[in-house]
Amino acid sequence: MNCTNFHIYSSEKGIWTSKKLHCPCYIPYQHPMSLNGTLYVLSQIDFELPDPGVLLAHDFYSESDEFLVIPLPDHSDQKYKRAFSTSGGFVMYIKTLGQEVGDVLKVWRLKNNEECWQHLWEIRLTFIPWSDIGYYAPMAMHPLDSNIVYVWSLTNRYLVACNLRTQTSSKCYGNDDHQDCFVNNSFIGEYMDLIHGSIWGYGAAVTLFQFVLPTWMESVPCPPKTEMIDTTSLYSHTATIRKRKRDNGE
Numbered sequence: 001m002n003c004t005n006f007h008i009y010s011s012e013k014g015i016w017t018s019k020k021l022h023c024p025c026y027i028p029y030q031h032p033m034s035l036n037g038t039l040y041v042l043s044q045i046d047f048e049l050p051d052p053g054v055l056l057a058h059d060f061y062s063e064s065d066e067f068l069v070i071p072l073p074d075h076s077d078q079k080y081k082r083a084f085s086t087s088g089g090f091v092m093y094i095k096t097l098g099q100e101v102g103d104v105l106k107v108w109r110l111k112n113n114e115e116c117w118q119h120l121w122e123i124r125l126t127f128i129p130w131s132d133i134g135y136y137a138p139m140a141m142h143p144l145d146s147n148i149v150y151v152w153s154l155t156n157r158y159l160v161a162c163n164l165r166t167q168t169s170s171k172c173y174g175n176d177d178h179q180d181c182f183v184n185n186s187f188i189g190e191y192m193d194l195i196h197g198s199i200w201g202y203g204a205a206v207t208l209f210q211f212v213l214p215t216w217m218e219s220v221p222c223p224p225k226t227e228m229i230d231t232t233s234l235y236s237h238t239a240t241i242r243k244r245k246r247d248n249g250e
Helices: 185-196 231-247
Strands: 002-010 015-023 033-035 040-042 054-059 068-071 080-086 091-098 104-109 117-124 135-141 148-153 159-163 169-170 205-207
Touching: 002 159, 033 091, 091 135, 104 135, 135 205, 135 231
Parallel strands: 080 135, 080 205
Antiparallel strands: 002 015, 033 040, 040 054, 054 068, 080 091, 091 104, 104 117, 135 148, 148 159, 159 169
């Protein structure tokens, strides 16, 4: 049995509390997703294995001290790319399966308060009118419209918005080209290269968490035994490292 500790801040009481959670499987610490007080995270030990892993979930409003283990749908040995996202108040699971005539895109929605998935879409992306069919990786669903999915072109390195209901698509080059999202193609390209490069291989998941700022805008004190990070200096340091790598051709 694995366990991990979480610190939770209450905006009503203005205090931090800690909670130890137990789980029968591996608990990862990267790319969690939160929705309505529930934390979701993909547990997968080896991305090279055909086992797709499981989705771990915990409702922090509950009295439970254990993660809920949710099996993933559509176990397949095919080479696939996938993503987790949220849309319309639901957790969404998206997969693209490489085919000779257009990628097949599948979308599921996790039913609230249940441990089962609802199959929403299964459609070929042949309606995308550009030449790199077969090399698209899913990124996210539209936060308010489950008919719209965003996929990343691994060859041409741009974001594509696909309306699955009307079977239409449009490129998203930047903030001025698409009003629904802000697109930083340089950052997205580096991130997708890492996820779908030779290090991770097939089966790695993109987790995109759409969020809004809370209605209360007061400052939040640091959790116990932690120090505040200077985010301005951290961003400057990260930008310097990226520029150095680009200059060196890395």
